[in-house]
Amino acid sequence: MTEHKASTAEIIRASLKRRYRAERRFRLYGILAVSFGLLAVLLLLTDIIGKGHGAFRQTYVQLLIHYDPDVLGIASATDPAALALGDYEALVRQALHQRFGEPVERAGRRELHALISNAAGYELQDRLRANPALLGASETLWLLADDDIDAWFKSRGGGAEFTSRMGERKLAWVDSLLEKGEIALHFNLDFFTRGDSREPEQAGIGGAVKGSLLTLAITLLLSFPIGVAAAIYLEEFAPQNRWTDFIEVNINNLAAVPSVIFGLLGLAVFINFFHMPRSAPVLGGVVLALVTLPTVIISSRAAIKSVPPSIREAALGVGASRMQVVLGHVLPLAMPGMLTGAILGMARALGESAPLLMIGMVAFIVDVPHGFTDPATVLPVQIFLWADSPERAFVEKTSGAIMVLLAFLTLMNALAVVLRKRLERRW
């Protein structure tokens, strides 16, 4: 038997092709996975931006307003009490009648008056208060259109023109406005400054953004110091025994507990027992601090662990106390990691809605909150509320709010990256 025995080099060469093929295949899987992820994000963004970009512009109608004292029912524009009593919507109605002629029957009049949002009255009042000389004078103004007009105007020309709430007369009126260029889209500043409203054209995310900021401030104030202190104690001072193991397991468990459970805890303990104000940012902040605390502790411990032991030894070796080692060396070196963890925790808290539903932050709140105890709602809950509303115009509001939320999240994550890059030290 003189069978040819392959040499080592031959065996290796024979297997090389297979190995390279396997590597190429593996790379392809990776590229496919990444592309799939990117595609999903792209689809999501296209959908949201496609639906939501309209929220940043609102339809306005140009009308000639005559501040007639008789129609208003006030004699003097300098007395604030009298100003508040004026019938400003009557001014708008009068202007509409002059522009389009007054329909004879009631239904027609109501249809005509519904062209303009009832917010226009308040704007006229503000203008008159700012400039009392306007009483008896006239001016041409762009007034906020009703949401049905807005929805029709934005969908105009597209495949799915929104006409279901537009009668023939309405269409005729807006056509005449369109001819004269008296209807147009303007930048919607109110979207960013106003609170929620039942009228979609008046609804804004100002209240929700402010509520989110107030809530996050409380969350950060509570979870960062407590989380860092707990992490330092567990890493640097705690004895290694069964108790600390038990605590560690529980912290890891808490990080995985569904956040709605924390909301129920907040309801049972903070509202029912401690009687904290419901729907308030201070309560939402406390609950979200509980949600993010495990994450902050875990990331802070990881940051502390990554500080090389040689630095601790060096400080101990020249006679630093453990406290001085921690404050002077471990903490500054671990800070970038801790901050990154905290910001990512905050980003998570910003996107949380479930626990806040449990503590009443889902209430319909029109006013922009001014303090930590004012009733408020937050961005994700506002999105949830609008997504639940039947009016057509809320669709773009919902997507617009999602865009703002995503912008905040991107900003926070970018901040985390920048902080890590800038504070990172090499040793």
Next chain:
Amino acid sequence: MTTAALDSASAAAAPGRHRVTEFSELLTQRTTGKPFVDAAKMRTRNVNVYYGEKQAIFDVGLDIGRNQVIAMIGPSGCGKSTFLRALNRMNDTVIGCRVTGEFLLDDEDIYAPKMDPVALRARVGMVFQKPNPFPKSIYDNVAYGAKLHGLASRRIELDEVVEGSLRKAGLWDEVKDRLVQPGTGLSGGQQQRLCIARAIAINPEVILMDEPCSALDPIATARVEELIAELAENYTIAIVTHSMQQAARVSHRTAYFHLGKLIEVNDTQTVFTSPQHELTEAYITGRFG
């Protein structure tokens, strides 16, 4: 010395359970040579160190002479670093580590309840195996200890401490123009001398060095060795080293550790020219280790 004993000693390095058993009989003997001296800066007696269940140091007694350099040599895992770290209670920070026995620094019991480990470490400084400057400026590295202990408060005093320490460490001329630059930007040898400067800035009585040159190239090693010789005039130094040549070059006395026991202590010259214990001879002649 019998040939049989030497053979069994050198066989210890090779795997094989029965040989190790044979060899361990040699270790039951008491320390050979002169572990105790008259002018001692530190005295240790009956030292045992445990890591949890495992005993790392067995009944060691050793004196460290004033203004002398004592070298501790031995194969890896022999306990020389553990013993060194017991001398300024660095082992306190190791979880599960327990130290028993007597440790005297100028007749003061360093493990006494009233002895503060922080105060002790200011008197017994330490230089580590891997250069470990703080990620701060060169100036702040040296000034750190002095600031910490309140030895110098005004800027001008600190400047003096920093310059003096860097001069003693032979680093001043190389770094005087870049004191504000990070200490981590220096070369390995410079970093180690910076660490020595940091240790002597608080004017310790004893300096412990744990393999200070093992991460350095031969030229940097030579600089550090010169420095040790200079420092010995004013300080008491205990150095752990893997290099027998280094022990021979820098130390006055040499202690040989083996498997947690102190086998032989003598004048360095005696240890390297006429070792009295079989294990010591086996080690220095390169039979194992």
